[in-house]
Amino acid sequence: MIMNRNKNTEPTIHDIARELEISASTVSRALNDNPRISMKTKEKIKAVADKLGYRPNTLASNLRNKKSNTIGIVVPLINRHFFSSVISGAEDVAFKAGYNVVISQSNDLAAKEISIVQSMFSNRVDGLIISIAMQTDTFDHLKLFSKKHIPLVFFDRAVPEIETDKIVVDDFAGAFRVTQHLIDQGYQRIGHLAGPQNLTTYLDRKNGYMDALHKNGIVFDESLIIVNTLTSEEGVPAIQQLMSLPNPPDAIFCGNDTTALSVMIYLRNKGIRIPEDVGIVGFSNEPFSKVVSPSISTIAQPGFEMGQKAAELIIRKIENKERTYQTITLPTELIIRESSSRK
Amino acid sequence: MIMNRNKNTEPTIHDIARELEISASTVSRALNDNPRISMKTKEKIKAVADKLGYRPNTLASNLRNKKSNTIGIVVPLINRHFFSSVISGAEDVAFKAGYNVVISQSNDLAAKEISIVQSMFSNRVDGLIISIAMQTDTFDHLKLFSKKHIPLVFFDRAVPEIETDKIVVDDFAGAFRVTQHLIDQGYQRIGHLAGPQNLTTYLDRKNGYMDALHKNGIVFDESLIIVNTLTSEEGVPAIQQLMSLPNPPDAIFCGNDTTALSVMIYLRNKGIRIPEDVGIVGFSNEPFSKVVSPSISTIAQPGFEMGQKAAELIIRKIENKERTYQTITLPTELIIRESSSRK
DNA sequence: AATAAAAATGCAATCGATTGCGCATTCGCA
DNA sequence: TGCGAATGCGCAATCGATTGCATTTTTATT
Numbered sequence: 001m002i003m004n005r006n007k008n009t010e011p012t013i014h015d016i017a018r019e020l021e022i023s024a025s026t027v028s029r030a031l032n033d034n035p036r037i038s039m040k041t042k043e044k045i046k047a048v049a050d051k052l053g054y055r056p057n058t059l060a061s062n063l064r065n066k067k068s069n070t071i072g073i074v075v076p077l078i079n080r081h082f083f084s085s086v087i088s089g090a091e092d093v094a095f096k097a098g099y100n101v102v103i104s105q106s107n108d109l110a111a112k113e114i115s116i117v118q119s120m121f122s123n124r125v126d127g128l129i130i131s132i133a134m135q136t137d138t139f140d141h142l143k144l145f146s147k148k149h150i151p152l153v154f155f156d157r158a159v160p161e162i163e164t165d166k167i168v169v170d171d172f173a174g175a176f177r178v179t180q181h182l183i184d185q186g187y188q189r190i191g192h193l194a195g196p197q198n199l200t201t202y203l204d205r206k207n208g209y210m211d212a213l214h215k216n217g218i219v220f221d222e223s224l225i226i227v228n229t230l231t232s233e234e235g236v237p238a239i240q241q242l243m244s245l246p247n248p249p250d251a252i253f254c255g256n257d258t259t260a261l262s263v264m265i266y267l268r269n270k271g272i273r274i275p276e277d278v279g280i281v282g283f284s285n286e287p288f289s290k291v292v293s294p295s296i297s298t299i300a301q302p303g304f305e306m307g308q309k310a311a312e313l314i315i316r317k318i319e320n321k322e323r324t325y326q327t328i329t330l331p332t333e334l335i336i337r338e339s340s341s342r343k
Numbered sequence: 344m345i346m347n348r349n350k351n352t353e354p355t356i357h358d359i360a361r362e363l364e365i366s367a368s369t370v371s372r373a374l375n376d377n378p379r380i381s382m383k384t385k386e387k388i389k390a391v392a393d394k395l396g397y398r399p400n401t402l403a404s405n406l407r408n409k410k411s412n413t414i415g416i417v418v419p420l421i422n423r424h425f426f427s428s429v430i431s432g433a434e435d436v437a438f439k440a441g442y443n444v445v446i447s448q449s450n451d452l453a454a455k456e457i458s459i460v461q462s463m464f465s466n467r468v469d470g471l472i473i474s475i476a477m478q479t480d481t482f483d484h485l486k487l488f489s490k491k492h493i494p495l496v497f498f499d500r501a502v503p504e505i506e507t508d509k510i511v512v513d514d515f516a517g518a519f520r521v522t523q524h525l526i527d528q529g530y531q532r533i534g535h536l537a538g539p540q541n542l543t544t545y546l547d548r549k550n551g552y553m554d555a556l557h558k559n560g561i562v563f564d565e566s567l568i569i570v571n572t573l574t575s576e577e578g579v580p581a582i583q584q585l586m587s588l589p590n591p592p593d594a595i596f597c598g599n600d601t602t603a604l605s606v607m608i609y610l611r612n613k614g615i616r617i618p619e620d621v622g623i624v625g626f627s628n629e630p631f632s633k634v635v636s637p638s639i640s641t642i643a644q645p646g647f648e649m650g651q652k653a654a655e656l657i658i659r660k661i662e663n664k665e666r667t668y669q670t671i672t673l674p675t676e677l678i679i680r681e682s683s684s685r686k
Numbered sequence: 687a688a689t690a691a692a693a694a695t696g697c698a699a700t701c702g703a704t705t706g707c708g709c710a711t712t713c714g715c716a
Numbered sequence: 717t718g719c720g721a722a723t724g725c726g727c728a729a730t731c732g733a734t735t736g737c738a739t740t741t742t743t744a745t746t
Contacts, residue, residue: 010491012702023726028703038724058466059406060702063731068402070445079431079647081424088422091448095459100466102413102445105434116438123401123443148353261634288631291604304422355732366696371733381694403732406701 011052019048031056062124070100071314072120074130076108081286082303083131086155089307090129097315099126106133117141127151127314132159134196134229151317155310156301157199158327165317166327167310171201174299174332175208178281179253181297181334183216185343187251187279191224191242193235193263195255202255205283209253230255235262243270250278251340257282257289260296264339280339294338302330354395362391374399405467413443414657415468417459419451419476424629425646426474429498432650433472440658442469449476460484470494470657475502477539477572494660498653499644500542501670508660509670510653514544517642517675518551521624522596524640524677526559528686530594530622534567534585536578536606538598545598548626552596573598578605586613593621594683600625600632603639607682623682637681645673 013027020027022041030037030045037045048054062068071094075083091101102125106113113133120128121144128145131154139159145152146164158166182190192209195202206225213220223245228234238259242249254260260282264274272278274294282289282298289296309328316322356370363370365384373380373388380388391397405411414437418426434444445468449456456476461484463471471488474497482502488495489507501509525533535552538545549568556563566588571577581602585592597603603625607617615621617637625632628643652671659665 010702013704014702024703025705025727026725028705029725032704036724041724055461055465057406057702059402059411060731061704063400063402063406063733064702064704066731077431078434079424079427081422084422084427084430087427087446088420088448091421091446095447100445100462101447102443103430103434104438104444105431118398119443122398288634291631291635293636353732356734357732367733368697368735369695371735372695375734379694384694400732403701404734406703407732407734409701 010057011049011054012057013054015052016045016048016054019052020044066124068100068124068126069098070102070123070125071311072117072123072125072128072130073101073103074106074113074116074120074128075103076106076131076133078103078105082156082284082301085303086131086307086310089304089309090311091307093308093311094315097311099311099315106136108134110135110137114141117144121145121150125150126318127153129153129155129310129314131156132199134199137198151314153310153314153317155306157201160200163325165313165325167306167313168201168327168329169301169306169332170329171204171332172208172211174283174301174334175205175253176212177208177332177334178283178297178299179209179212180216181336182251182253182279182281182340183212183218185251185275185279185340187340188218189221189224189247189249190218190251190253191226191249193230193238193252193254193259194225194227195230197227205255224249230259232258232262235259236266239263239266243267243272252278252280254280254282257284257286257296257298260298260339261288261292264292264294264296275338275340275342279342282339285333285335290337297337297340298335300333300335302333306330353400354392354397355400356397358395359388359391359397362395363387409467411443411467411469412441413445413466413468414654415460415463415466415471415473416444416446417449417456417463417471417473418446419449419474421446421448425499425627425644428646429474429650429653432647432652433654434650436651436654437658440654442654442658449479451477453478453480457484460487464488464493468493469661470496472496472498472653472657474499475542477542480541494657496653496657496660498649500544503543506668508656508668510649510656511544511670511672512644512649512675513672514547514675515551515554517626517644517677518548518596519555520551520675520677521626521640521642522552522555523559524679525594525596525622525624525683526555526561528594528618528622528683530683531561532564532567532590532592533561533594533596534592535569536573536581536595536597536602537568537570538573540570548598567592573602575601575605578602579609582606582609586610586615595621595623597623597625600627600629600639600641603641603682604631604635607635607637607639618681618683618685622685625682628676628678633680640680640683641678643676643678645676649673 013024016027017024027045030042073087094101104116110133113136142162153165155167158168194206197203210220226238228238260280264280267278274280282296285298285300289298356367359370360367370388373385416430437444447459453476456479485505496508498510501511537549540546553563569581571581603623607623610621617623625639625641628641632639632641
């Protein structure tokens with residue numbers, strides 16, 4: 001049967017084969033540099049491929065190979081510095097290794113996260129890198145991956161119940177150091193604005209804070225801890241509540257920089273001096289924390305590097321099918337700036 | 344032939360079909376809610392699908408349908424507020440419409456951009472949304488898309504030579520307004536740190552600046568314009584050069600906020616007061632520009648909205664195959680802050 | 687009850703690339 | 717010159733879902 005070769009369609013290996021009156025198998029092998037094909041034939045085939053403007057159809061190849069060369073990344077919000085840094089690092093590594101990266105954001109909603117993860121499964125991603133949503137409290141959608149032995153890597157916000165690879169920062173140590181720093185600066189009564197305690201990151205930060213107090217013989221006062229979602233908006237009522245205590249704090253360890261800034265602005269408007277009257281530290285080293293004034297002391301998390309590590313790890317898993325899991329804890333860095341330096 | 348049904352493999356429509364002793368065609372139609380299948384059969388099929396934990400293999404479906412339900416997005420750098428906002432907006436719209444989003448960053452390198460774009464073509468993305476690299480000066484890789492009638496949308500940095508959809512901000516008007524604002528504040532000698540002039544965005548900004556000067560009867564002085572890549576590092580020698588002129592500027596329109604901040608820090612260290620001695624304005628409304636002090640007057644670009652619009656537009660193109668191209672110019676907003684307010 | 691009409695389902699090809707197995711040609715060495 | 721061993725290449729099945737057309741089953745009508 002003679003086929004119409006001039007349809008408005010992309011050239012395939014069959015078109016190349018017909019042109020040279022050879023089989024598609026040979027073309028496929030030639031283009032993949034299979035040693036079973038002679039140099040002479042390979043060259044002829046590559047010449048025709050160029051001439052026709054042939055581009056392999058990755059979809060077909062993926063189907064046949066049961067491999068999509070795609071890594072899924074799910075973050076709460078793309079448009080946030082830490083997460084976009086992670087994505088950037090992961091994309092860098094993935095692209096060099098020949099993988100595509102598909103990205104979705106959960107908006108911190110469990111339902112959307114579930115929908116995304118299922119969609120990525122249907123799309124047969126070769127692996128999934130995820131930082132779970134604040135709201136997520138069931139994990140069946142993630143267990144789907146681990147059960148089917150599709151590599152799964154958590155970063156930053158991991159799920160303790162699921163045994164898989166994890167890349168986290170040492171939130172506990174970071175919180176400890178930043179709290180110790182406040183103590184070293186002479187602050188006595190240190191409050192803490194904490195994030196949702198179902199997330200290990202925020203739980204660890206609180207624990208690091210409490211441990212530092214304990215190690216320094218400071219009595220822990222429950223009323224100095226407020227848990228919220230650490231947004232700019234929620235920072236205001238939280239700091240109001242703390243400052244209206246009979247015995248208000250003289251320093252605040254904020255669970256992230258966003259809420260630290262919000263707190264700082266509120267205090268400044270009340271005429272309270274930072275760091276003289278109240279010391280402030282944040283967490284995450286958002287870009288703005290360096291340039292506001294007073295600049296905010298904080299803990300740097302290596303986002304780009306986390307993304308790189310996550311991608312490297314998942315690619316190793318995909319390609320070697322190791323079955324051992326590891327948790328990589330990246331070090332944090334204490335960055336001392338104006339908001340907590342009163343000595 | 345009896346097939347082994349318990350391989351360690353995902354269930355397919357054939358497994359469902361075998362279980363019910365019907366054909367795979369019927370299963371496929373049932374799962375797609377085809378009216379040709381009776382309700383009773385559909386229900387039985389869906390029940391079995393659930394029981395087996397069936398998840399459609401999108402790869403197979405994509406191949407058959409010649410549609411990947413995937414939109415490619417290429418940006419210079421994921422990890423930059425404006426671009427990650429655009430991605431965030433685009434993902435939002437795309438996900439709701441059932442599209443996946445694959446993302447790559449060119450790092451402003453032409454070679455990487457070409458490689459990315461070709462890879463996306465091979466992956467048969469249904470459409471491509473791109474902001475080209477600073478370095479890019481050939482466009483064959485992009486013409487590939489327009490020639491094959493694969494929807495292509497430029498955002499922010501567009502290529503004039505290629506006729507396709509474009510979503511841009513009104514850089515000219517923004518630059519005009521911000522310059523006019525400086526003039527209104529009584530600044531007389533206004534310099535400009537410009538970006539690479541092969542990019543229309545930066546060219547338009549310079550032209551808006553020059554037009555504003557002209558309309559106000561201010562003589563244009565070539566020595567007050569410096570072109571560089573607008574990084575934090577390059578800001579320093581640029582401002583040094585400007586300030587060492589025999590007749591230095593009393594205000595600077597910086598091509599972006601990054602370089603504006605860099606300039607501000609330099610001037611502050613020299614004891615020059617902002618905005619009293621020198622007025623500064625930026626462009627882009629980076630998050631930090633609001634919180635530094637003095638806060639930076641700037642032009643807000645609606646990144647998130649651009650992403651949404653770009654996705655909406657490309658999806659319309661994908662699904663309706665319109666052949667008319669449009670350029671959507673989103674309005675900019677002048678945000679007046681401390682760095683330029685001396686009245 | 688017979689037959690037309692409508693409804694439900696199945697057959698087999700297709701999307702494009704890959705690959706195990708087998709056939710054909712050339713080569714090597716006695 | 718002869719015959720096993722390389723070497724080079726093709727056939728046909730496969731990946732899993734989709735769909736035009738054909739066939740079977742059911743329903744409606746007289």
